Amino acid sequence: MSIEHYENFPVASWLCPPALRPAIAAIYWFARTADDLADEGDADASQRLADLQAYREDLRAMAAGRHVSSRWTGVFAALGPVFRQYALPLQLLDDLLDAFIQDLHKTRYSDRLELLDYCRRSANPVGRLLLHLYGIQDTEALRRSDAICTSLQLINFWQDPSRDIPNGRCYAPTSDLARHGMSSQDWLRGQDSPASRALLAELCGWARELMDKGAPLVHQIPGRAGWELRLVVQGGLRILEKIAHMDFATLQQRPVLGAFDTLPMLWRALRMPRSADLMLEARS
Secondary structure, three states: OOOOOOOOOOOOOOOOOHHHHHHHHHHHHHHHHHHHHHHOOOOOHHHHHHHHHHHHHHHHHHHOOOOOOOOOHHHHHHHHHHHHHHOOOHHHHHHHHHHHHHHOOOOOOOOHHHHHHHHHHHOHHHHHHHHHHHOOOOHHHHHHHHHHHHHHHHHHHHHOHHHHHHHOOOOOOHHHHHHOOOOHHHHHOOOOOHHHHHHHHHHHHHHHHHHHHHHHHHHOOOHHHHHHHHHHHHHHHHHHHHHHHOOOOOOOOOOOOOHHHHHHHHHHHHOOOOOHHHHHHHHO
16 A cells, blocks of 8 residues: 555545544554655755654654654554554554655665565555454465555556656666666656656566455455455556556656546456456456
8 A cells, every 4th residue: 555645545445444444544644644754845864864763763652652752643642542452563663664764865776676675664564554453464365465565556656756756766676677778867867768668568567466466365354344455456456557558658647546447446346356367367
């Protein structure tokens, strides 16, 4: 689940079990606030780092039952009871902050393994926290959740380079760029080209493969929450479809979901198969 101002996917939506909405909202606003500290406003990198370190100190104080500062009282007043009631793993929350701090100093990724390690901390903790709220902890469910969350993070990267380019961030791995005769500087210029489109087509295919591997998780989540996850998965796949329809020219234009996307997403959500192999067969 990518945390950004433009929301592709529902957060604490009407499909979410009502009893869990306050918990999900508290986790979301914890991550949303950290993301704003890392990216919003006109603070320089040193100030952003100081703010995120102070935010992390307040997180650890909250977890230990100590007094937190007055800077983010709303965030931690909501998160604290949830943290204690559900015994949330502190490491997952800390991993999110680690990823935001990494964004302040790391702007290039040498290969896909290095980018996956970033996604492990920037995206996967959100899915694992939600599974924790639902009481689902088996290994297969966690693996599928990681695949979905990593896919959503990658989809966000390939959907909207315009958000990262002004910050000097290139999430396209150097090894993939080189294979298409490009460099990170070519990417950061934001100039559309046959090479950039071919690269984005390949990267979107990678994101789709991960989503297909994780999608059967929707059948492990009971009730309304499972239906919400179906729409999250279909939202990500629909964005990939829109990127393909514009011939992978997202360095120049940003695809978004609109009202006309709702019906096909609902139809596909109803018909999701129970295995990754069947997902691939249904698409072929």
